[in-house]
Amino acid sequence: MSLDRYRRLAALLKNKTEDGSLSWSLAGDQSVLQSNISGYTLQLSESDGDRGSIYTVDIFNKDGDIIDSFNDEDIDKDDLYAQNFYGMMRETFHAAKRKASGADRALDEILKSLDEMFPF
16 A cells, blocks of 8 residues: 555546546446546545545456555545645545536536526
């Protein structure tokens, strides 16, 4: 296990999701999102833990087998930089969910229609 690599992956997933260069889709229910990168499938999920939500990244190979996995609690351990990986992964999950569900696109279209109907 390489915490530094997991932390770097969590940060890159957040940045690429926010800038729109990484696309996500719903994988089954509303608590699992997935993205395909370099032939691998990443799933970002939200589950209930003892102290609130837990955000987990599972990495699948081309055969659909989980080959690696980590969550926000794993990468928050022994963090010398005191970054909030729970917050980072929560923000990534919710941004990815909005993109996958089309919520942002719907909101943009509604705002555009209202602006055209009722100019301010």
